[in-house]
Amino acid sequence: MTLKELVKSGDLAVDLATAFDASPNPYVLVHPDLRIAGMNQAYLDVTHSRREDIIGQPMFSAFDSGPGEDAPENVRQVRASIQKAITTRARDHLAVVRFSMPRVLETGEKQFEERYWSATHTPVLNGAGDVVYVLQHTTDITELERLRHRAKDDGATEDGAEAVSALDAMVGGSVLMRARSVQEDNRRLETERNQLTDMFMQAPGFIAVLSGPEHRFQLFNEAYRRLTDHRDLAGKTVAEALPEMVPQGYIDRLDSVFETGEPIEGRGSLLQLQTVPDGPLENTYVDFIYQPIRDDGGKVVGIFVQGHDVTDNVLAAQRQKLMIDELNHRVKNTLATVQSIAMQTARSNTEPRAFAESFQARLMSLSHTHDLLTRSHWEGADLGDILRHETEAHEAHRISANGPPVPLGPAFALSLGMIFHELATNAAKYGSLSVPGGRVIVDWTIADQTDRRLVVEWIEVGGPEVGEPTRRGFGTRMVERNVRHDLAGDVELRYAPDGFRATITAPLDRGTCR
Amino acid sequence: MTLPLSNRRILIVEDESLVAMLLETILEDMGCVTVGPISNIEDALALLAGDEAATLDGALLDVNVAGREVFPVAVVLKARNVPFVFSTGYGQGGLPDEWRTHATIQKPFTEAAVQQALFSALGVATV
Numbered sequence: 001m002t003l004k005e006l007v008k009s010g011d012l013a014v015d016l017a018t019a020f021d022a023s024p025n026p027y028v029l030v031h032p033d034l035r036i037a038g039m040n041q042a043y044l045d046v047t048h049s050r051r052e053d054i055i056g057q058p059m060f061s062a063f064d065s066g067p068g069e070d071a072p073e074n075v076r077q078v079r080a081s082i083q084k085a086i087t088t089r090a091r092d093h094l095a096v097v098r099f100s101m102p103r104v105l106e107t108g109e110k111q112f113e114e115r116y117w118s119a120t121h122t123p124v125l126n127g128a129g130d131v132v133y134v135l136q137h138t139t140d141i142t143e144l145e146r147l148r149h150r151a152k153d154d155g156a157t158e159d160g161a162e163a164v165s166a167l168d169a170m171v172g173g174s175v176l177m178r179a180r181s182v183q184e185d186n187r188r189l190e191t192e193r194n195q196l197t198d199m200f201m202q203a204p205g206f207i208a209v210l211s212g213p214e215h216r217f218q219l220f221n222e223a224y225r226r227l228t229d230h231r232d233l234a235g236k237t238v239a240e241a242l243p244e245m246v247p248q249g250y251i252d253r254l255d256s257v258f259e260t261g262e263p264i265e266g267r268g269s270l271l272q273l274q275t276v277p278d279g280p281l282e283n284t285y286v287d288f289i290y291q292p293i294r295d296d297g298g299k300v301v302g303i304f305v306q307g308h309d310v311t312d313n314v315l316a317a318q319r320q321k322l323m324i325d326e327l328n329h330r331v332k333n334t335l336a337t338v339q340s341i342a343m344q345t346a347r348s349n350t351e352p353r354a355f356a357e358s359f360q361a362r363l364m365s366l367s368h369t370h371d372l373l374t375r376s377h378w379e380g381a382d383l384g385d386i387l388r389h390e391t392e393a394h395e396a397h398r399i400s401a402n403g404p405p406v407p408l409g410p411a412f413a414l415s416l417g418m419i420f421h422e423l424a425t426n427a428a429k430y431g432s433l434s435v436p437g438g439r440v441i442v443d444w445t446i447a448d449q450t451d452r453r454l455v456v457e458w459i460e461v462g463g464p465e466v467g468e469p470t471r472r473g474f475g476t477r478m479v480e481r482n483v484r485h486d487l488a489g490d491v492e493l494r495y496a497p498d499g500f501r502a503t504i505t506a507p508l509d510r511g512t513c514r
Numbered sequence: 515m516t517l518p519l520s521n522r523r524i525l526i527v528e529d530e531s532l533v534a535m536l537l538e539t540i541l542e543d544m545g546c547v548t549v550g551p552i553s554n555i556e557d558a559l560a561l562l563a564g565d566e567a568a569t570l571d572g573a574l575l576d577v578n579v580a581g582r583e584v585f586p587v588a589v590v591l592k593a594r595n596v597p598f599v600f601s602t603g604y605g606q607g608g609l610p611d612e613w614r615t616h617a618t619i620q621k622p623f624t625e626a627a628v629q630q631a632l633f634s635a636l637g638v639a640t641v
Contacts, residue, residue, distance in 0.1 A: 325604065329578065332603030333530060336621040340536035347539070415531075478532070485531035485553045 028136045029124070032086055034059045034079070037133055046140055048103045066100035066112030074099050078119065080190075085121040086131045094119040095183050096141065115142045206286075206309070209293070210238060211302040215254045217241065218302065227284065227309060229275045244274050244281060254303055257290045261300050264290045266307075268314050285314035338363065344474045361425065362418075365390055369417030373410050381413040382406065383454075387442060390420035394433055403444035406454060406508070415486040422475040423458050423502060431500045432463030452508040454489075460499040468495045517545035518638045525573035526551035527558045527587060528601070529580045533621070537574055537601075540625050544632070554580050558587045562594070572636050573598035574619075574628075577608060588613065597635040599628075 020027060026043035030036055036054050044051060047063065054062040060079060065071035077097050085092040097119060100112040117138045124133040200207050201221045208220040215238045225233070233241045239251055248271065253264050266288045272281035288307030292300040341362050349355035368389040372381040383406040391399045408416065424433070424440070432438030441459040446452050460466075469476075476493070479502070483491040489506025524546045528534040534551035541548050549570065552558045558579075561567065573591055575584045577600050584600075591598045602608050603621040619631045632638075 325608075329603045329608075332621040333533070336536070336603065336623070337530060337532045339622040340532040343536055343539065344532075418532075478535070481531040481535060485534060485551065486529065488553070 026138050026140075028059075028138075029133045030059050030082065030136065031133060032131050034082065036062060043138075046138070047101055063099070063101070065098075066102065068100055068112070068114070070098060071100065077187075080187075081119065082121050082134050082136070085123045085134050089123050089125065089129070089131060091120060091122045094121070115140055116144070117141060204308075206288075206305070206307055208233075208305040209302060210254065210305060211293075213255075213258050215239070215251070215258070215303060223309075224305075227286075228273060242273065244272060248272060254290060257292055257303050258300050261292045261294070263292065268310060283311070284309060285311045334366075337366070341366075344478070348474045362421065365417060365421035366414070369414050372417075373413060378410050380407050380409050383408055383416065383444060383456075386413055386417050387420055390417055391424045391440075394424065394428065398433060398439045400439060400441045402442070403456075404446065406444065406446065408508075412487065412506075412508075415482045419479050419482050419504070422479050426473075426475055427460055427463075427500070430464075430469075431466065432460035435462070435464055438463040446508065447505075454504075454506050454508050456502075456504040458500075458502040458504070460501065463499050465497050466495050466500050467497075519571075519632060519636065520545035521547060522571040522636065523547045523549055523569050524632070525549040525558075525561070525570050525596075525598075527553075527555075527573065527579060527584060528576040529553045529578075530576075533576070537628065540628050541574075543625070544629060555582050555584065555587060558584075559590065562587065562590045567594060567596075570594075570596050572596060572632060574632075575600050577602040577604060585610070585613065588616075597637070599631040599635050 021040045023040055024042050026040065026046045028036060028039040028043045035056055035058050038055070039051065047054075049062070059082075060075050065074040074097060077094060078099065081092045081094045095118055097117050098114065099117050100114050102110055103113050104110050118141050119139075120137045122135045122137070123131045124135055126132045197219075200219070203221055204223060206221065206224040206227045208224045209218045210216060211218045217233045217236055217238070220233055225231075228242060231241060238254065239246050245251060250271070253266075256262070257264050266286065268285050269288060271284045271286050273284055274280075275282050286307050287310050288305065291304045291306075293302040293304050295301045342359055345359045345362065346355055349358050369381065369386060372385055372389060373379075375381075384401055384403065386408070387399075387401050427433040427438075427440055432440055439461050441457075441461065443457045443459070445455050447455050480491055480493075483489045483504050483506060487504075487506035489504060491505075492503045494501045494503075522545075524541055526534055526537050526541070526548055528537060528551050531551075531553075534553075538548050538551065549561075549566065550558075552561060570591075573587075573596060575587060575591075575598055577584055588598065588600075598617075600609065600613070600616060600618040601621060601623065602618060609616070609618065617631050617635050619627050
């Protein structure tokens with residue numbers, strides 16, 4: 001775009017354009033992509049070029065600093081300064097830069113002339129704040145530099161430093177020197193800054209830089225993007241980009257850091273984020289710190305956010321606590337059960353030796369079912385296995401077990417284990433297992449597949465003639481209570497002359513979670 | 515000899531029959547009449563909604579009944595001014611804040627602990 005077109009577009013005022021063209025200072029205007037957009041006469045004079053040759057050309061193909069070995073570095077410095085003006089939207093100064101200029105001699109030969117320049121790059125913004133041009137103002141300081149170099153060379157042979165500094169001071173050399181060293185520092189700092197930025201970006205923890213009292217995202221790394229499910233954050237405030245954080249008090253905390261300058265730290269802090277638009281909030285736990293960023297005057301201008309997603313750790317700790325609580329509950333309940341067995345056994349066995357035998361047998365029965373459940377990590381046990389374990393004190397051929405595999409939950413398994421133990425104990429004391437040749441047949445089926453009920457038949461054969469007992473012992477009461485109370489089922493005990501029979505029915509699909 | 519809690523009707527909510535049998539034995543030794551034992555929350559609430567509720571003098575409530583918390587039952591008892599004692603295997607921290615100061619016996623419990631807790635809940639002098 002030429003300057004006239006610029007004027008037409010209204011971006012520059014007419015008198016400003018005229019002044020620009022007439023200025024003895026060389027000016028060139030470049031697009032953000034570094035193509036030359038316009039220049040004034042002074043620029044054409046100082047660069048020995050013609051408008052039609054360079055307009056629309058990329059800046060550094062029109063001017064490439066010649067064939068010298070320093071040329072790429074010279075170009076890099078100028079390019080970096082322009083880029084910096086574009087990204088920071090602020091003027092950037094280049095105190096001294098060597099940049100060779102082509103000159104066509106009278107003979108028609110093209111020759112590069114080494115020149116020193118001082119340059120300023122000023123971004124030109126449109127109404128929306130975007131960079132539309134960069135204005136370069138250059139001053140040819142070649143003579144100044146030559147003078148300084150010469151003085152330095154002369155001085156070195158004689159009285160060294162003093163002569164140099166005097167002349168330097170005279171021609172402003174020390175100022176240039178200082179400017180040059182600042183420029184070196186800047187370049188070094190920029191490299192370091194880039195390295196730091198790279199480290200930020202790749203850090204495993206999340207990092208964000210928020211600016212201003214409204215906490216606008218200025219910088220955030222990949223981990224922060226992951227945390228926020230790759231939502232659009234750039235240039236937005238935290239409240240705009242992550243509105244669900246507002247009611248969770250995080251903005252209040254940011255406000256507090258900004259106002260007081262006191263950092264805020266959080267450990268295992270619950271953060272609920274929306275992973276899909278209008279979707280449910282998902283729990284994330286984070287360790288984080290909000291630290292104030294201060295300007296030179298100590299005023300808080302932003303907040304540095306960093307932290308780690310510790311969701312996995314927090315959830316693992318919660319699961320562990322739940323498991324310990326559950327374990328404690330089970331142990332205490334088991335102890336209460338054992339206590340009850342002890343007390344009831346003591347009431348029906350006044351003789352210590354008989355008590356000990358009876359009590360131990362019941363304890364072992366409980367322990368057997370525990371063993372079975374431990375094998376399945378307390379998920380459950382199979383009915384046939386429980387029966388085998390509870391009757392293993394008796395000869396295997398005397399117990400005949402017939403039925404399908406029936407997986408039972410822990411509570412059901414523990415109850416049925418105790419029931420089988422009591423039935424087997426009674427059989428050994430009074431029933432078919434009390435005489436040689438007597439047997440027990442245990443049949444089970446599942447009735448009604450939709451509302452499944454377990455039916456277990458305990459049939460004693462080949463035993464002595466039995467009759468209704470005169471007194472119901474603890475064992476029998478325990479069987480009845482266990483079936484009715486713990487299994488919500490029914491039990492029928494029949495003392496038929498040809499042998500004792502028990503029929504137990506219980507619903508299978510209830511309370512297995514207990 | 516007349517026992518301090520003679521003929522008092524005490525509800526038992528406890529899902530483990532063996533523990534329930536132990537409580538029954540202890541209560542019967544104290545001269546109480548036991549109501550239940552009830553093994554789940556629904557049945558307990560149904561009983562409290564019926565006529566028998568008015569005859570209750572007290573209750574012993576297991577905190578975790580068949581995987582559910584007993585507090586809805588506790589709320590009804592409190593509203594009806596029926597004194598009650600929790601029994602729990604979860605330790606002191608197992609109760610939510612609103613019930614933390616309520617009379618509680620820890621599993622496994624001794625006869626003396628059950629008696630003591632009922633005496634104080636029912637406001638009966640121990641001597």
